[in-house]
Amino acid sequence: MQCETVKVVHQDEVQGGYRLLWLDAPGIAPHVRPGQFVHVLVPHMEEALLRRPFSVYKADGPVLQILYKGVGKGTRTMTYLRPGDQLSLIGPLGNGYPGLSTGRYPILVAGGYGMAALYLLARALPVQGVAFFGGQSASDILCVDEFEALGWEVRISTEDGTRGERGIITGVIDAWWTARDADAEPVEAYACGPNGMLHAVARRAMERDWRAWVSVDRNMGCGVGACLTCVLKVRSEEGGWAWKRSCKEGPVFECREICWEMEEAG
Amino acid sequence: MQCETVKVVHQDEVQGGYRLLWLDAPGIAPHVRPGQFVHVLVPHMEEALLRRPFSVYKADGPVLQILYKGVGKGTRTMTYLRPGDQLSLIGPLGNGYPGLSTGRYPILVAGGYGMAALYLLARALPVQGVAFFGGQSASDILCVDEFEALGWEVRISTEDGTRGERGIITGVIDAWWTARDADAEPVEAYACGPNGMLHAVARRAMERDWRAWVSVDRNMGCGVGACLTCVLKVRSEEGGWAWKRSCKEGPVFECREICWEMEEAG
Amino acid sequence: MKTPVMVASGTFGYGPEYAELVDLNKLGAIVVKGIALHPTKGNETPRTVEVASGLINAIGLPNPGVDGFVEQYMPFLRQYDVPVIVNIWGKTVEEYVEVARRFDHVDGVHALEVNVSCPNIKEGSALFGTDLDMFRRVVDGVRGATQLTVIPKLAPNVSDIKVFARAAEDAGADGISLINSVPAMAVDVKTRKPRLANVTGGLTGPGIHSVAVRLVWEAAGVVNIPVVGIGGITKAEDALEFLMVGASAVAVGTASFTHPATALEVTDGIAEYLDRHGLSSVGELVGTVLL
Amino acid sequence: MKTPVMVASGTFGYGPEYAELVDLNKLGAIVVKGIALHPTKGNETPRTVEVASGLINAIGLPNPGVDGFVEQYMPFLRQYDVPVIVNIWGKTVEEYVEVARRFDHVDGVHALEVNVSCPNIKEGSALFGTDLDMFRRVVDGVRGATQLTVIPKLAPNVSDIKVFARAAEDAGADGISLINSVPAMAVDVKTRKPRLANVTGGLTGPGIHSVAVRLVWEAAGVVNIPVVGIGGITKAEDALEFLMVGASAVAVGTASFTHPATALEVTDGIAEYLDRHGLSSVGELVGTVLL
Ligand SMILES: Cc1cc2nc3c(=O)[nH]c(=O)nc-3n(C[C@H](O)[C@H](O)[C@H](O)COP(=O)(O)OP(=O)(O)OC[C@H]3O[C@@H](n4cnc5c(N)ncnc54)[C@H](O)[C@@H]3O)c2cc1C
Ligand SMILES: Cc1cc2nc3c(=O)[nH]c(=O)nc-3n(C[C@H](O)[C@H](O)[C@H](O)COP(=O)(O)OP(=O)(O)OC[C@H]3O[C@@H](n4cnc5c(N)ncnc54)[C@H](O)[C@@H]3O)c2cc1C
Ligand SMILES: Cc1cc2nc3c(=O)[nH]c(=O)nc-3n(C[C@H](O)[C@H](O)[C@H](O)COP(=O)(O)O)c2cc1C
Ligand SMILES: Cc1cc2nc3c(=O)[nH]c(=O)nc-3n(C[C@H](O)[C@H](O)[C@H](O)COP(=O)(O)O)c2cc1C
Numbered sequence A, B: 001m002q003c004e005t006v007k008v009v010h011q012d013e014v015q016g017g018y019r020l021l022w023l024d025a026p027g028i029a030p031h032v033r034p035g036q037f038v039h040v041l042v043p044h045m046e047e048a049l050l051r052r053p054f055s056v057y058k059a060d061g062p063v064l065q066i067l068y069k070g071v072g073k074g075t076r077t078m079t080y081l082r083p084g085d086q087l088s089l090i091g092p093l094g095n096g097y098p099g100l101s102t103g104r105y106p107i108l109v110a111g112g113y114g115m116a117a118l119y120l121l122a123r124a125l126p127v128q129g130v131a132f133f134g135g136q137s138a139s140d141i142l143c144v145d146e147f148e149a150l151g152w153e154v155r156i157s158t159e160d161g162t163r164g165e166r167g168i169i170t171g172v173i174d175a176w177w178t179a180r181d182a183d184a185e186p187v188e189a190y191a192c193g194p195n196g197m198l199h200a201v202a203r204r205a206m207e208r209d210w211r212a213w214v215s216v217d218r219n220m221g222c223g224v225g226a227c228l229t230c231v232l233k234v235r236s237e238e239g240g241w242a243w244k245r246s247c248k249e250g251p252v253f254e255c256r257e258i259c260w261e262m263e264e265a266g
Numbered sequence C, D: 001m002k003t004p005v006m007v008a009s010g011t012f013g014y015g016p017e018y019a020e021l022v023d024l025n026k027l028g029a030i031v032v033k034g035i036a037l038h039p040t041k042g043n044e045t046p047r048t049v050e051v052a053s054g055l056i057n058a059i060g061l062p063n064p065g066v067d068g069f070v071e072q073y074m075p076f077l078r079q080y081d082v083p084v085i086v087n088i089w090g091k092t093v094e095e096y097v098e099v100a101r102r103f104d105h106v107d108g109v110h111a112l113e114v115n116v117s118c119p120n121i122k123e124g125s126a127l128f129g130t131d132l133d134m135f136r137r138v139v140d141g142v143r144g145a146t147q148l149t150v151i152p153k154l155a156p157n158v159s160d161i162k163v164f165a166r167a168a169e170d171a172g173a174d175g176i177s178l179i180n181s182v183p184a185m186a187v188d189v190k191t192r193k194p195r196l197a198n199v200t201g202g203l204t205g206p207g208i209h210s211v212a213v214r215l216v217w218e219a220a221g222v223v224n225i226p227v228v229g230i231g232g233i234t235k236a237e238d239a240l241e242f243l244m245v246g247a248s249a250v251a252v253g254t255a256s257f258t259h260p261a262t263a264l265e266v267t268d269g270i271a272e273y274l275d276r277h278g279l280s281s282v283g284e285l286v287g288t289v290l291l
């Protein structure tokens, strides 16, 4: 982990408001593991004190890429960044995804920026399985070629039916699961997306004996474990619960750890 | 007076940190009188609440020009403005300079952005006299060609001697005054620059029976007379003093109005 | 009131200053700059200093006095169809009472906002806002001196705002407004001098908004009279927060300096919100925060 | 202390969190997150919300308790050459006293900062900071229970900070620190729900700096014990303001989230200022504001 002043190399729009930001971050980029994130101090937004967390989409040599969407003040301000602009980055942060357990079959489940957040993992895994990408509309389905180029089978659904099946992605997952050989390897799922999607994956994992790693999206303060903003409830040994910091002990948790029933509200 | 959203047409550096900003302000530009100012809301500086006041350098048709220097947060942020950027302007504001009294000989005295602030006046006056421009160094002497093109004789001094006489401008003024015919027309002076320069002009005006209009530079809040930030002490009828608002009753005052002894500190 | 959005005392002059920029008839009310019995010059300069998301002012309540105000500004204000609320202050209880008495029958004046909380008066006035007993005496006195609507304006720098809110109600106030500016100070480290001639001043602007929301929430919870929410409003959402925590009206202050038409934009924004949520009046929003 | 610049409680964890980013040995002191007698879970989420130039938090003082803290974090902290100040709190006077007693002989703990002013504790703890009598009892109790340096941390939301500053000195405190966060509230107007699970929280960051400077100035003027200035420091100038109005040390809070190395940069900036003005120690700046 370090705090580095990095330079914008390039930025452009991918599709539907999603943008790709290339940063020259020689101190941080080489150390990023799949599922980790960086904490960005958005320039020209002095009245906002907090950094914004972004998963690393790609990291090649000194350059890392962030795929993001303008949803609020910070991300909209980021769209103004131009090559040569400087910004401060803390990273790599968080625990990231663990590797594949021996004998398990990997599936990926993603929504929104989650597709980008899973790319480094998809590249690192020794086995290529199925990637399930869900979104509202065709413009929310990202990076498909990239995953296919790595050897993954990508299955898609959109709520408005403009790409892949119509409906939510769990429908596609369930169909795949039903059609699957009963004696195939056990599944290890890796998910990143809206909390509802993560919970849906978690429910299936617990029913079907999958192992499932979900990357949760909680509002963050410091990003390094100091402020206790980003906590979520995990089961503790004595049958109770304890807070864990999603910036430090997360953002990736095995789905059985999370107290979903208590987290629903948050 | 109106509040107008205007567009940046162009911006470039003139010299020594002074920059020229062209704004397309069709609602305001045509109404500007010499010595008036506009109140600029600097964009991308949300944590700063106050507008910044700037004299209008030139106003041609719908376009007005501001000549400014990056001295602080607001002016430094303004250097980032690019063609097409929008900003909010209130103007024209203040009383501006009065015309020349019959039978008087006009002189201009300026330092820093004051040279720009006097340009519209120089263009409007029916008689061309002498313009005295003082600065720290050659790079602080602005717009000389423009004034000469209007038929003004420009006399210059710089403290480091890099342009014109070495020393402060009052030396040049005094030499001019001494060399002048005793029976020449009485002088009407128009001054804009640092407070010390204004006071020096005022002292001479009072000794030598000049009429002298000085444009004072006071920190401003609202710019329209509501907040009472920009007040200065003027003599009142009963031999006492009263506050006047430099944004409303000023920024131009006849020098005898101002309680210089009380204003020195401010 | 056509809209619950007023302009706050001291930030909109006496009306004429903004009349060219803002349609005064569209304001909920104009609360004029604080008026005292006699003309007052106010503090030395510098009188304001900009800080992060805030403005500190120590204007010191310069004003033309009751008579000067009525003569110089009321004829202008009577031309408009907008309620005029006069913000009043005094150096003694007697002065407050006398000012209130004089305004009692002034045509065109709709209410008195009683400024007990301006931090920039040295002669003890500050205490009216933080000393419960003095606060009671002022509100009592003003109440007895006028038939006009009486709205004490509370100081934020107290240990328990609820006590002051209740005291105002008990003394017969028709409403309360809050908050006034928060006592603050800034030093120019180059010169080691305070940035304000008055040394300290009052902080206003977006930086105090969340503090004001908390205080309005606490105050509105303990009184039955209407509450005016003031502090750091720059957009409709800020005003909606005040309404939801219990204010029935709001006033825009410092934001008018930045964007003169803020109050009108807030009015429009509230109307849109009502529309979007199928509500027919602002009243349906008041105090509806979901706890 | 090598530098008068510390990091404030709750904004720097217990040390390890920032150790990779900031050389802990260069800090004036680490004030750790508030510790209570027993482990505490703290509030529900959301726990923080960003506002203009500020952050509102209602973390609710989660902590591993005295024993947990000493066991989990003191071995780490003892590796560094940096004073450790433990911020302590309790729900009753007895708890405060017991916590103080337990820390009395813990190797590596240099001082106790007594948090009487956290606005996020519901069980009455908030009152310790605004009720003079309860404040006195806590400081008295802690003073009697430990040989360590005792630094009560004052709440900003009182009518007169001077009274609390003097009470702390009278009760034998070795210093005082101020300010803690300012009670605040924010509402999400889309959902009409408070933005914090705890409804209200404490405002911190640059937006409160000028309020803190004013309070430090008032407090430092009435006591002879050292004062720690806290609130909205983001750069050396902010710290210099505190020193000039009378603080002998400062602590950087929220700014560490934005720029982890803020405290170190403030230290460097102060050193440069001393150099530029031909001063040999911070002491020569303390209380030198020119009035
Ligand atoms: C570990 C992690 C990795 C992330 N990776 C990416 C990524 O690769 N690409 C990407 O586009 N986004 C990513 N995000 C989400 C991103 O951080 C938020 O979109 C961003 O912080 C919003 O900032 P803003 O200033 O634009 O929005 P704000 O103005 O702060 O808020 C806009 C809206 O978004 C909500 N919001 C703000 N922050 C969050 C948050 N952290 N989670 C959920 N809602 C929030 C607000 O409540 C508000 O409704 C990630 C978040 C986390 C925690
Ligand atoms: C009527 C009027 C006309 C002006 N015309 C011009 C012009 O044509 N061109 C130009 O370059 N400047 C002009 N100025 C000055 C200009 O307004 C200030 O330089 C500007 O407001 C500084 O803003 P800032 O945010 O960059 O500086 P800040 O960060 O606000 O301050 C930087 C430094 O400048 C000082 N300062 C800030 N505002 C003023 C002020 N109004 N007067 C004196 N010192 C100040 C501050 O105390 C500080 O030391 C004019 C001022 C007035 C009152
Ligand atoms: C320059 C200035 C002058 C003010 N004068 C007065 C006044 O005369 N009387 C008064 O009660 N409040 C006065 N106030 C306080 C405002 O009415 C309002 O309570 C405060 O500014 C908070 O609102 P805001 O954050 O929207 O500005 C003044 C505020 C400012 C900024
Ligand atoms: C997230 C957070 C947690 C805090 N926790 C504590 C705490 O446990 N004990 C305490 O006395 N103060 C706590 N504070 C208050 C700070 O120590 C400090 O007084 C306050 O943040 C003001 O300083 P700042 O404006 O520089 O942040 C906390 C502040 C924040 C932002």
Ligand code: FES
Pocket (backbone or CB within 6 Å): A219, A220, A221, A222, A223, A224, A225, A226, A227, A228, A229, A230, A231, A245, A246, A247, A248
């Ligand atoms: S974001 Fe601060 S602890 Fe996780």
Ligand code: FES
Pocket (backbone or CB within 6 Å): B219, B220, B221, B222, B223, B224, B225, B226, B227, B228, B229, B230, B231, B245, B246, B247, B248
């Ligand atoms: S700047 Fe507000 S009255 Fe002149």
